[in-house]
Amino acid sequence: MKSQLYISKVTKRNIRNGLLFVSPFLIGFTCFIAYPILASLYYSFCDFNIFQEPRWIGIENYRNMLKDDLFITSAYNTIYYTLLYIPFSLFFGIGMALLLNTKVKGLSIYRTIYYLPTLVPTVAASILWLQILDPTYGLINNILRIFGIYGPGWIADPKWAKPSLVIMGFWGIGGAVIIYLAGLQDVPQQLYEAAELDGASSWQKVIYITIPMISPIILFNLIIGIIGALQYFTQAYVMTSGGPANSTLFYSLYLFRNAFQFFRMGYASAMAWLLFITTLICTLVVLKSSARWVYYGGTK
Amino acid sequence: MQIIGDNKKKIFFKSLFIHLVLILVGITFMLPFFWMISTSLKSNEQLFVMPPKWIPTPLVWSNYPKALTFIPFFTYLRNTLQICFFCIIGTVLSCSIVAYGLSRIQWPGREVVFLLALSTLMLPYQVTMIPLFLIFKTLGWVGTYKPLIIPAFFGNGFYIFLLRQFFMTIPQELSDAAYIDGCSEFRIYWQIILPLSKPALATVALFTFLGAWGDFLGPLIYINEQNKFTLSLGLQLFRFAHDVEWSYLMAASTVATVPIIILFFFTQRTFIQGITLTGLKG
Numbered sequence: 001m002k003s004q005l006y007i008s009k010v011t012k013r014n015i016r017n018g019l020l021f022v023s024p025f026l027i028g029f030t031c032f033i034a035y036p037i038l039a040s041l042y043y044s045f046c047d048f049n050i051f052q053e054p055r056w057i058g059i060e061n062y063r064n065m066l067k068d069d070l071f072i073t074s075a076y077n078t079i080y081y082t083l084l085y086i087p088f089s090l091f092f093g094i095g096m097a098l099l100l101n102t103k104v105k106g107l108s109i110y111r112t113i114y115y116l117p118t119l120v121p122t123v124a125a126s127i128l129w130l131q132i133l134d135p136t137y138g139l140i141n142n143i144l145r146i147f148g149i150y151g152p153g154w155i156a157d158p159k160w161a162k163p164s165l166v167i168m169g170f171w172g173i174g175g176a177v178i179i180y181l182a183g184l185q186d187v188p189q190q191l192y193e194a195a196e197l198d199g200a201s202s203w204q205k206v207i208y209i210t211i212p213m214i215s216p217i218i219l220f221n222l223i224i225g226i227i228g229a230l231q232y233f234t235q236a237y238v239m240t241s242g243g244p245a246n247s248t249l250f251y252s253l254y255l256f257r258n259a260f261q262f263f264r265m266g267y268a269s270a271m272a273w274l275l276f277i278t279t280l281i282c283t284l285v286v287l288k289s290s291a292r293w294v295y296y297g298g299t300k
Numbered sequence: 301m302q303i304i305g306d307n308k309k310k311i312f313f314k315s316l317f318i319h320l321v322l323i324l325v326g327i328t329f330m331l332p333f334f335w336m337i338s339t340s341l342k343s344n345e346q347l348f349v350m351p352p353k354w355i356p357t358p359l360v361w362s363n364y365p366k367a368l369t370f371i372p373f374f375t376y377l378r379n380t381l382q383i384c385f386f387c388i389i390g391t392v393l394s395c396s397i398v399a400y401g402l403s404r405i406q407w408p409g410r411e412v413v414f415l416l417a418l419s420t421l422m423l424p425y426q427v428t429m430i431p432l433f434l435i436f437k438t439l440g441w442v443g444t445y446k447p448l449i450i451p452a453f454f455g456n457g458f459y460i461f462l463l464r465q466f467f468m469t470i471p472q473e474l475s476d477a478a479y480i481d482g483c484s485e486f487r488i489y490w491q492i493i494l495p496l497s498k499p500a501l502a503t504v505a506l507f508t509f510l511g512a513w514g515d516f517l518g519p520l521i522y523i524n525e526q527n528k529f530t531l532s533l534g535l536q537l538f539r540f541a542h543d544v545e546w547s548y549l550m551a552a553s554t555v556a557t558v559p560i561i562i563l564f565f566f567t568q569r570t571f572i573q574g575i576t577l578t579g580l581k582g
Contacts, residue, residue: 014407017485021401022413024394028454033420036431043430050434096325099318112568113326116333119560121514123532124553127539128336131546139335142352171332175575182576231424234516238536255426260521265430272426279424 037276043269050265061270071271073246074254077162081250082229085166089225090218093173097180098206111181115174126238129168130155155240158247165235165248176221183217184210212295219290226282230275251275336557340364340550347546360547367551370544375527376534380513383448383530387512388505390452391459395504396497398455399463400489404475414464420457425517433521447522448515452508459504462574466500467493503574506567513560531556 019026044061046054065071100110120128132139133154141151154164191209200208211218233252236242242249255275259268334354339347340363342356368374402414436447470493478488494501519530529537535552538544564571 011407014405015409018401018405018407018410021405021485021489022398022410024453025398025413025417025455025460028394028451029416029420031435032432032451032454033423033428036428036435037423039431039434040427050437096322099322102315102318104315104318104322110322110326111572113329115571116561116564117329119510119564120553120557121532121535121560123514123516123535123539124556127535127549127553128332130539131339131550132332132335137348137352137546139331142350145351171329174329178572178575227422227424231426237516237520238539252426256517259430259433269430272424272430275424276427279422283422 040269040272043266044273045270046266048266048269049263051263054266057266061267062274064267065270065274070246070249070254074249074251077247077249078230078232078251081162081165081232082226084163085169085229086222086225088166089170089173089176090222092170093176093221094180094211094214094218096173096177097184098210100177100181101184111178114177117171118174122234123238125168125171126235129164129171129235130239133164133168156244158245161240161244161247165232165239168235176225179217179221180214183214187213215290215294216296219286219294223283223286226286227279230279230282336550336554340367340547340554342547344545344547363545363547363551364555367538367548368555370541370548371534371538371552372527373531373534373552373555376529376531379445379528380530380532383445384509384512386445386449387452388508390449390454391456391508392501392505394453394455395459396463396494396501397489398460399467400493402460403464403467404470404489404493405485414461417455417457417460421461429521436522442522443524443528444522445528448512448518459508462504463497463500466497470496499570499573502567502570506563506570507574509563510560 043054045056045058047057047060048054096114100107104110117125131137133156135141135151135153135156138154140154144151152160154160187210191213192205195205195209231252232250233256236248236250236253237256240248242253251271252275255268255271258264258271338352338354338356341359341361342363343358343360346353346356346360398417402410402417432447433442436442439446441447441450474492474496475488478492483491514532515530516532516536519533520536523529523533526537535549535556538552539549
């Protein structure tokens with residue numbers, strides 16, 4: 001009994017040191033994360049405009065969302081963008097990484113070229129693409145005109161504005177490509193050799209070896225991508241301010257406006273919490289489903 | 301012989317096809333850059349010439365000094381660098397200390413703290429945005445750089461994760477030998493682990509720099525005086541200013557991008573290593 005209760009001097013010292021070393025994070029977590037999360041949950045049930053004390057109104061904010069057309073528009077736009085961007089970015093990202101992984105000459109040059117666009121600061125990239133997507137003087141429509149095609153109004157057309165932003169998003173796909181590529185290079189070569197002996201085609205090798213082997217990385221990129229897409233903000237703020245006709249009024253943009261332009265802090269907090277819960281649910285669903293499609297090499 | 305020849309041909313055409321696709325994609329990825337530079341060197345009339353010329357004649361270099369004086373570029377640059385500097389110091393110090401506590405010291409509870417740190421990655425910024433604003437407002441920090449800098453000194457889940465993974469790969473014997481010599485935990489961290497982790501620390505510093513350089517939402521919320529603006533904020537203001545020609549906007553965007561590209565070419569290996577490190581060891 002006594003020996004079980006006895007904690008050695010070393011263990012004691014380790015606990016003290018361990019806590020000491022992680023204390024910056026614990027303090028930061030308490031002040032900048034835990035308290036704000038709880039505070040925003042509280043505000044979400046309040047009428048609050050920062051000039052007066054928050055006043056408890058129950059679930060009124062959440063109920064108002066359903067009646068708020070702009071809220072519904074912003075949620076729709078965000079889901080639209082996410083559903084359009086995520087599958088295409090996975091497909092292109094993996095496809096480009098597969099092409100790069102064929103022992104091509106000049107790999108490092110291609111890799112650099114694909115990665116460069118991700119370095120452009122978001123605001124600068126937004127301004128640049130505003131020009132590229134200009135219906136009359138923009139790069140895309142000028143190129144299309146060479147082939148005799150009169151392109152759509154892109155960013156100026158409510159129907160094309162979201163697809164325009166998705167296309168712009170592809171320009172920044174290089175980071176994901178490099179992550180996939182690193183994963184592809186780690187796939188054991190013997191697997192391919194064995195498959196070749198069995199007479200597998202290139203396509204079969206991709207489907208039955210490559211994709212399963214890099215599935216943990218696909219999972220990682222999928223989760224990061226969904227979290228990012230749900231928070232889409234800067235491009236819409238800088239390029240279109242939500243227009244034309246609210247076609248690029250994304251969730252985070254509308255949330256920001258409620259908080260810092262209309263000072264409806266309670267309503268904005270409720271929106272933030274809904275976003276938080278949605279993010280958690282999406283992540284959990286993807287993680288749950290991953291048991292069926294992610295292969296961990298039998299180790300985990 | 302015939303079969304071998306056919307096979308060679310097949311391989312040749314396959315690699316030709318792959319290169320063609322890669323080059324085509326590469327050109328597509330580079331076109332926006334050419335377009336940005338080309339537009340930045342056009343005069344007002346040249347902007348509206350149809351079809352547009354890729355190399356404007358004459359090249360209007362004076363767009364650059366004009367754009368850079370229209371927005372107080374160098375003030376914004378100094379402000380941005382100042383924020384970047386303190387964010388890097390804060391992030392590298394705090395994340396490495398925390399990562400040390402989560403990897404080099406055996407203590408019950410460290411897994412819980414590690415999971416806590418990881419879970420912060422799933423938290424949308426929007427959730428903490430409003431209460432944080434109110435805290436900083438109460439402290440009188442709104443309008444200063446403190447809300448952008450101070451949180452960096454309290455660790456960041458992502459970089460803690462990255463450094464922890466790296467510290468785990470350093471052999472335990474190094475620490476044990478130092479313990480026997482009577483080294484304190486802090487000295488081992490400072491004099492043994494940190495010097496061995498330079499590549500990982502460089503990666504953290506680099507990505508912190510990029511993050512702070514391009515950050516928009518943070519400065520948008522907290523900085524309201526124009527002379528305190530960062531580059532991103534200044535560019536955005538420029539975009540909404542009246543009567544601004546596209547060429548000036550493109551010149552300013554080019555100048556905001558070039559330093560990063562130059563930095564990239566000097567630190568390419570750290571970059572690539574960092575991206576793969578972050579994506580893989582989950």
